[in-house]
Amino acid sequence: MSEFNHLKSHFLLNPEITFLNFGSFGATPKSVFELYQTYQADLERDPVQFITVKTPQLLRQSREALAGFLHCDADDLVMVTNPSYAVNTIAKSLNLEPGDEILTTNLEYGACDRAWDYVCASRGAYYVQQPITLPLTSDEKFMEELFEGVSNQTKLIFISHITSATALILPVEKVIKKANSYGIPVFIDGAHVPGHIHLDLQQLDPDFYTGACHKWLMTPKGSSFMYVNKAWQEQIFPLAVSWGYKAVKPSHSQFIDWHEMNGTNDYAARLCIPEALKFRKDYNWDDVAQQCRTIVQSNAEIFARLLHSHTLAPVTDHYIGQMLSVPIQTNDPDKLYRSFVDEYKIEIPVMHQNGINYLRYSINGFNSQADLDILFEVIEQIIKKGLIQ
Ligand SMILES: Cc1ncc(COP(=O)(O)O)c(C=O)c1O
Known part of the structure; x- marks a missing residue:
C-alpha cells in the first residue's frame, strides 16, 4: 500500500492524525474542494444568475454523471442533502395505515x-x-431470519446495503428478488455504497435507494441522492413543498421538480459530483479501492485477535468492503474513544448497537499499513490500561 502514500497529498486531512474513520463523513480531495469553493464564490459574485440559471444546468450535469456511474436513468434520481432526507421523504409519502408494518433488521x-x-x-x-x-x-x-418477519401487514422492507456499526455488506440482491416474489417493495439504504462497492441500479432494480456522495464518492458534505423507481415517482411527495410543486415552468419531470426545487440553498456540494468522478478516474480509484480492501481483510484477524474478539462475517469481498468492525469489551466507550483521539491522535469510531460496543476501522487511498500498525500498538497500550478488557 505504500505505493499509494502519494495520494495523501491530495487530501486536506491533518497529517498529525491517524485517520481511520473515513466511513463517518468521508474526506474530499483538494481538487474537488477547490471547485466547491469556486462555485460558492461564483454564487456570491452573481447570486441571481448563479441560482436561477447556472445551478439548474450544473445540477442536471451532476445528476447525469451520477446516473451514468450508478447505471440508471438520470430522471429516476434526485439530489438531496443526505440519506436521512431521502428516508424521511419516502417514509412520510407512504400511505401507511394503522397496523401496517415496515420490516427491517436490527443492524x-x-x-x-x-x-x-x-x-x-x-x-x-x-x-x-x-x-x-x-x-x-x-x-x-x-434471508431466513429477515423473512421470518414478513406478515400480511408488511408494506415495505427497509435495509442497509452496507451497515454502519457492524460494517457488513448485506445480500440486498437476494432480498429484492425474494421480496418481489411476495409483492413487497424494497427500500435500500446505501449510504456507504457509491464509490465503495459497485452499484448497478438498473440491474438491482430496487423500488427506492438512497446513497451518500459525500462519503466514498468524496464530494463535499451535503451531497446525496434519492432514487425512486418510475412506478413510484408520482406517490413520493416533496419533504419541503416549494416552487417545484405545481411549478410555474415545469421541467420534463414532475419528480425532479418536486424534490429538487425546494427553496433557496447552497447546492455547491451537489455540483461537484462530475469532478469527484473525474478524480476517481484520474487516480484509478477502482484499483485503489481494491488495494484498500486487501489491507482491510488481511488485517482483520490480527485486529480481532488483539481485541479478544471475532469478525462479524467471513472475511471476503462478499461481506466486507473498506471497513471492518469487531465487537469489543469496554466499560467506558466514551472514555475509550476520547483516549484514541486525545492521547493517541487516532480517529476511529467506537460504535454501539443492541447493547454491544464495536471498534471500526476504515481504509481509503490515503491510508497505509502503517496506520493500522500504529492502531495495533495503541490498542495494546489501551488494553494494559484496562480501557478495553
Ligand atoms: C447505514 C447508514 N445509513 C444512513 C446514513 C446517513 O446519515 P445522514 O443522513 O446523517 O448523512 C449513514 C451515515 O453514516 C449510514 O451509515
Whole structure:
C-alpha cells in the first residue's frame, strides 16, 4: 500500500492524525474542494444568475454523471442533502395505515431507525426490527431470519446495503428478488455504497435507494441522492413543498421538480459530483479501492485477535468492503474513544448497537499499513490500561 502514500497529498486531512474513520463523513480531495469553493464564490459574485440559471444546468450535469456511474436513468434520481432526507421523504409519502408494518433488521443506522419510528408511530404502524444473528455465516441464514418477519401487514422492507456499526455488506440482491416474489417493495439504504462497492441500479432494480456522495464518492458534505423507481415517482411527495410543486415552468419531470426545487440553498456540494468522478478516474480509484480492501481483510484477524474478539462475517469481498468492525469489551466507550483521539491522535469510531460496543476501522487511498500498525500498538497500550478488557 505504500505505493499509494502519494495520494495523501491530495487530501486536506491533518497529517498529525491517524485517520481511520473515513466511513463517518468521508474526506474530499483538494481538487474537488477547490471547485466547491469556486462555485460558492461564483454564487456570491452573481447570486441571481448563479441560482436561477447556472445551478439548474450544473445540477442536471451532476445528476447525469451520477446516473451514468450508478447505471440508471438520470430522471429516476434526485439530489438531496443526505440519506436521512431521502428516508424521511419516502417514509412520510407512504400511505401507511394503522397496523401496517415496515420490516427491517436490527443492524440499521440509528438516524434511519428514528425516522421510521417517528413516521410509524404517527400512523399507528409498526417498525419491525428483525434480529439478525452475528457473525453472519451465510446469505441463506440471513434471508431466513429477515423473512421470518414478513406478515400480511408488511408494506415495505427497509435495509442497509452496507451497515454502519457492524460494517457488513448485506445480500440486498437476494432480498429484492425474494421480496418481489411476495409483492413487497424494497427500500435500500446505501449510504456507504457509491464509490465503495459497485452499484448497478438498473440491474438491482430496487423500488427506492438512497446513497451518500459525500462519503466514498468524496464530494463535499451535503451531497446525496434519492432514487425512486418510475412506478413510484408520482406517490413520493416533496419533504419541503416549494416552487417545484405545481411549478410555474415545469421541467420534463414532475419528480425532479418536486424534490429538487425546494427553496433557496447552497447546492455547491451537489455540483461537484462530475469532478469527484473525474478524480476517481484520474487516480484509478477502482484499483485503489481494491488495494484498500486487501489491507482491510488481511488485517482483520490480527485486529480481532488483539481485541479478544471475532469478525462479524467471513472475511471476503462478499461481506466486507473498506471497513471492518469487531465487537469489543469496554466499560467506558466514551472514555475509550476520547483516549484514541486525545492521547493517541487516532480517529476511529467506537460504535454501539443492541447493547454491544464495536471498534471500526476504515481504509481509503490515503491510508497505509502503517496506520493500522500504529492502531495495533495503541490498542495494546489501551488494553494494559484496562480501557478495553
Ligand atoms: C447505514 C447508514 N445509513 C444512513 C446514513 C446517513 O446519515 P445522514 O443522513 O446523517 O448523512 C449513514 C451515515 O453514516 C449510514 O451509515
